[in-house]
Amino acid sequence: MFTELKTNNKYLIDYATNHASKSNHVDSDLNFINLLRKRAIHQPQQIAYTFLENGETESIQLTYQDLDLEARNLGAKLQSLNLTGERALLLYPPGIEFISAFFGCLYAGVIPVPLYPPKRNQNLSRLQAVITNAQAKVSLTTELVLQNIEKHFDNTPDLANLTWLTTDNGQENLAHQWHFPSISSDDIAFLQYTSGSTGNPKGVMVTHQNLLHNSQMIEQGFNHSSDSIGMGWLPLFHDMGLIGNVLQPLYVGFPCTLMSPIDFLQKPYRWLKAISDYGATTSGGPNFAYELCMNKITPEQLETLDLSSWNVAFTGAEPIRAQTLEKFAQKFAPCGFRKTVFYPCYGMAEATLFITGGLSSQAPVVKTVDEKALTENRVVKVPREKDQSRTLVGCGTECLGQTVKIVDPQTLTECKNNQVGEIWVSGDSVARGYWREPQKTKNTFEAYLSDTGEGPFLRTGDLGFFCRDRELFVTGRLKDVIIIRGRNHYPQDIEITVEQSHEAVVNHRSAAFTVQVKGKDQLIIAVELERRYHHRRQQISSIPPEQEKRKGEERRQESEDPGFEVTPTPSYPPIFDEIVSSIKQAVARHHGLQVYRVLLLRIGTIPKTSSGKIQRYACRQGLLNNSLNVVHDSKP
DSSP: OOOSOOOOOHHHHHHHHHTOOTTOOOOTTOOHHHHHHHHHHHSTTSEEEEEEETTTEEEEEEEHHHHHHHHHHHHHHHHHTTOTTSEEEEEOOSSHHHHHHHHHHHHHTOEEEEEOOOOTTOOOHHHHHHHHHHTOOEEEEOHHHHHHHHTTTTTOHHHHTSEEEEOSSOOOOOGGGOOOOOOOTTSEEEEEEOOOTTSSOOEEEEEHHHHHHHHHHHHHHHTOOTTOOEEEOSOTTSHHHHIIIIIHHHHHTOOEEEEOHHHHHHOTHHHHHHHHHHTOSEEEOOHHHHHHHHHHOOHHHHTTOOOTTOOEEEEOSSOOOHHHHHHHHHHHGGGTOOGGGEEEEEEOGGGSSEEEEOOTTSOOOEEEEEHHHHHTTBOOBOOTTSTTEEEEEBOOBOOTTOEEEEEOTTTOOBOOTTBOEEEEEESTTSOOOBTTOHHHHHHHHOBOOTTTOOOOBEEEEEEEEEOTTOOEEEEEETTTOEEETTEEEOHHHHHHHHHTTOTTEEEEEEEEEEEEETTEEEEEEEEEEOGGGGSOOOSOOSSOHHHHHHHHHHHHHHHTSTTOOOOOOTTSOOOHHHHHHHHHHHHHHHHOOOEEEEEEEETTOSOBOTTSOBOHHHHHHHHHTTOSOEEEEOOO
């Protein structure tokens, strides 16, 4: 769209020149507008981002000069519409257009609100809730997305009343009219709406200072330099994708190759092949991504991969399983992958993104603890082979002046080492609060220790503990902990047991929660069931055991693909009783708990957040209001 760099602003050139550094380090008083301007002037032809169409073919590249020009052009357009200070929805499919729109908003002093465009026939209640809360006046998107959304205008006036701008078509060149917005480090850079797992989504107010501090933390933790090379498939509307794969490369000054999350999910090989082809040094994702690669990448594909360049394989955003790290490292060792490059870390949107991490040159820290003691908030180390044990993966330590404390959620006093409590955080990466939610902001962002008065702290709602060397171990969510007969049980542990109890249960698609029945808390299990098991024969298979096992694994892998369809065979009777019995027996054996009720759900229907986390609260609500898509209910 743009072919040349134009600027008449002598101040910006002088500013960038005076702050240029041979070490490529970013001064603390810069914001991301100054930073991109600096890169556009001093490194105009350096590739910033490359997007792979279908996860395989380069479709477009952006240099720093290209991005600066597109940002100034859109920024000037927004300024001409008097939108400075307003909120703008960003509704983009995966691609470079989102990045240009995000920086265009920053350049205009407009607050971007990254969201994923609604799918066809999708419920728009969450999008409407965000529009109302953010008081958005404009939405930026592509022509194709707008055509889909326009169909809902008659029934959703909130959408129709927005000013809609499409940015993927030819536009007038207004870059020369752009003027630098008046912003300070404490001003809001963007609103990151949380997934809304326990209610309406909340807009986290991330400031320019938050972004700079968190970017510096990631740079130090990952040991990044201008020689680093990024590769990512994480959704850009989510904090992990936006800050990790867009802002961090720009902050440090290294290129990043991107692909659509859908292209990765459909064929995980594409992710590792891109790392191999581009010599990427940093890439990662949640635990499930590594498991997907283990399950789906074939021996023939392994032979085409060279993963020796991979120095930081970060993992976070959901429980990290030690077994996953070990098996992945074993499978891909022939490709040059080293276990020491795994980088478990912990973070959340309310702290911009990154909270703790380790040293990129060290192997992950693991600790096997007694499961019964953990239910009593005590940490007792035991041998890994011991029954009723749980192996936890450490998520690193504090850095760059940030403080993390483990606090008793009842007494609000600091816990000792090896004692489980709520994780509290303070530092320059902690966001300003929730947009237009003063009471929720006070409850979450303004916590103080009851005995010393130290604070304010961000209450993360996560449970964890420190061991002696200040390594943080995350054990679960405070609100998700299941308490039965006075003992704490972590739902993710129960869910792992459930998923391993029968091959009909889809991995990472189960939820354990409680409901009250006649005054007592009863354990409920909701799981997604593979379609083929809805009508499978209840008889001994004539297929040899090893072949049946392989077929079962193939079915499990196929079911993880979006849109996978299986034509049912009505003549096959169901085997629901067998599946329910397997689940109940496994939970009783491993956790000493009686499952009151099992819900077998249609594949792809269990409530999840926009980032793929299971919404246990929503599952519970769905049970109570009969909105779950149930195939079979074992209700007594």
